[in-house]
Amino acid sequence: MSACTKTRSATAFLLVGSIGTVATAQINNDRLRNEVGTVKIEARVQRFEPIQSVVAGAFPIHTSNYDVVAVWDPAGSRAHESWDMELIYPLPGEMQISFTSNETVGIRRQSGGLAGQSDGPMESSRIGANFKDLWLSNPVILLAYAEQRAVSNGDRSDQRVELHQLTLEDTEWLVEIDGASGLPASASTTENDPHRGRIENRIDFSDWRDVDGIPFPFRLEQFTGDRLVRREIRTAVTVNPENTESLLAFVASELPPGDPAMRRWGWDMSHIILKRGGGGNIGNFPQIDNVAIEEIAPGIYLVPSTHNNLIIEGPDGLALVDASWYPERSHTLLARMAERWPEKPIRYLFLTHHHIDHTGGMRPVIETGASVVTSEKNAGYFREVFESTMAQIVNLVEVGQFLSLDGIGREIHAYDVYTEHADGMIAAYVPDEKLLFNADLFSPNRPLQFSLWFDDLMNAIDWHGIDVEKHVGGHGSGIAAHPVDVSGHTMPVIRRLEIGAN
Template sequence: MPFVICLLFSWFLLPIDSAPAVASDPLLICWNNQVKPLQNRFVQLSYQEQRNELEHSAEPWQQTPYQASGTIWVNATNFRQIDTLRNTTRNRTSFTKTQADTQTLLVKHGDDKLTSVSRAMLDEHPLTAARYSPIRLIEYAYQHHLRPDSASSTNQATCYRTTINQTVISLFIRRADGLLDRATLLAPDDMLGDVLTTLTYQDYAAVGPSQQPTRVIVDKVNGKVRDQVRLTQSIVTDQAPTLLDTPADYRLDMTPTPVATARSEKYSDHVYFVTLPHTDDRVMLVEFTDFVLVAEAPLNSENGELIIQQAHQLIPDKPIRYFVFGHHHPHYLGGVRPFVHKGATILCSPGNDDYVTYLVQAPHRLKPDSLAMAPKPLKLEAVGARKTITDGQFSMDIYHIGSQSAHTSDYLIYYFPSEQLLFQDDLVWIPKTGKPTRISTRQTGLYRAIQQLGIPVRTVIQSWPVADMGVKTEIPFAELAASVDSK
């Protein structure tokens, strides 16, 4: 979720000016137009939404389309929503109810129990609700007495800026009519860096005594993804239905963020594995005569730094020459940036160079990592169909099996001829107990790829998941073959 990042970051660091709004203040005018006339009543509206998400897709930046529809009741302090969401690719439908005020946030998916909600989720709900209605966001700005930011205001709009948790919010109120034109949300993303979302409010109409938009354009991920929301059948009503009952023992989830830890093991003379329990990942370190290769780094730069620390402890005095990731999903590529900072060459599949370059060059000013504080040039090398890494005595082969994985187009696997060992990311799903009830296409794809390559494999080791999914992650090849042949 293009933008002037250096200015935004400087504003993020400065204290926010606040003072009571005065009659000529565009924020007060906006509040009088869009919020105050409702008093304690609700705007009830129906919506149709075209939504796109970046998920665990076959290609980087590939979007998964959704269609959503539902009803919302909203005023200055309350938000209630009944939502039906359909994945148009897989033809799957889900249902969600949401009920929020200033003290509680209740979310229920289908017939499941209430979703656990953190303080951050409650604090940031006005931002979540803003894709359908700006009412709660305008109320937040008004109650916090925000003052105009002259540096980012224009002849057409006055800007007001504040921060909720780590998100920098900018409201742009039109001078011509005192209505909210757009809101921008700048937030840190562990993998993508400083991510900008822009919500543009269009086609205002009278809803009772207030003015409300009938169309919202949501540009996400720095403009790479766009959603559209159409709002219809808007009325003002005195009451809103109770969608969810607040439990008597309601409390916010105060579970602390898991501590980042690592557990290492020496698998053979040249191969080490580092397990990260907090992400449920296994990372591979390969020792050569005068250098080290690291395969996989999950989710974020913090984990990348932890893996580098483990590598230096296990294999001191040898530099990390290569970092390689099995495919572009966050559990394998998310921690790449510290390896660039250390000067490692990043190995990637053909066609992934633009995506890796984007991740490495993305600004991380809101949450700086080592590469943001001390930039280094990216050294990138494409693997091709096969690449052998060797010191003349020990070697490993990296194969590009791509779409044969039935998962992504860039999929790499790692093979050690002297040990008949194959390491891969997430293709084998054989339960630890009992017989497989369904053989995944990924599993079959890996087996067929190994057969086509003609490489003798004794053992397959998997990077993710390690413990959470109840599947084997060290699999005799004979067991993999049997699982596929039993189909």
């Protein structure tokens, strides 16, 4: 075994050749597959989320820092990862989580974070996402195992590169080989994305070092659609480390069988699954089995989940407030709505703000022809997404301070809410029931509240003079009466009433 401690020449493992005018490093694939059983990677990671930023389209929000130790057996499809996390957004705290899996099943161990102690089987979607990320993060190993389909020349930032088109696990990959160093400059693939449909998931590599004659990058920057999502500085890489079998071992027969379809779902959307993981979220499923429509007031229906929707019924159609994760959930909800109201189209989709957990299911709803109602501050972002990724023309209705709509034969108001949580926040109000729907600022009947954001909502109600009797939230459950008693909320940003609260 050998761990890299300093930069050395990589020529021991590279055969320099050329195609056209670009000098390239041809990886000795047979040697790598035969001699490299496992790889251990230790690193410091920063995670970012572009679609949770305060301003739509602005710099991604920093969600976490963590130390990671990964042990990977690429030929045997086994892996172990442990993350020691400092959570920054949305809830400051600490979390330790580890994953041990083979191709189909695995075990997760967690302590800290919002869920507290939580051990159990890994979701198949997270298994797929983790393995996809390991391949993308280690391009020399990817080149050794993938089928090479084509090689061509190109340019990247005024530097000649050689483009290797690869196939692995029914997935197309592109590795750019730097013409000067003969080493991979980047690796990318195209993945499903809730907002844009398809998006490039790319990692740029630098600080290459030799480990037992095998080159590994020690600095990685990951981007989705050219937006930063991860920075990784590797502190050590070891080839064929000793005493790792205990980390990779678990009794697969004692776990429920894996779900190949869900593994593929996570694989095809690994950037989303791992960005959520970087924020301390461990739930990785499309939530299509819990879609229920519950009437909470005459003609007003809550669709409860981790992220709630609201349906407002009028004589001439329906309005839907928010479109939470994921497109698959929206497809299921649309089918239920069509069964219940076959003659009533969805006239409006209200998007309270741009965050992807409340808008990740928007595309199927928009494809029905619904007009999108959102803040004028977010209109530019959504317009660019729609025009660049959707064939249809989307009717975008912009909300300033206030807007009244009656296209469903029932009046609905939209009010702007100034909050540090998200610029361009709106709340939806049904005057005939004096019912207000907000996202994230107040979660009815939930023991976890963000007191500063709650104050922002109450201030907006006072400023606009909204006659509220009932609150419904994008989180939480049921209805809360107004005024709400928040006398115990004393923390300046959040109050965790109970560690491990849902």
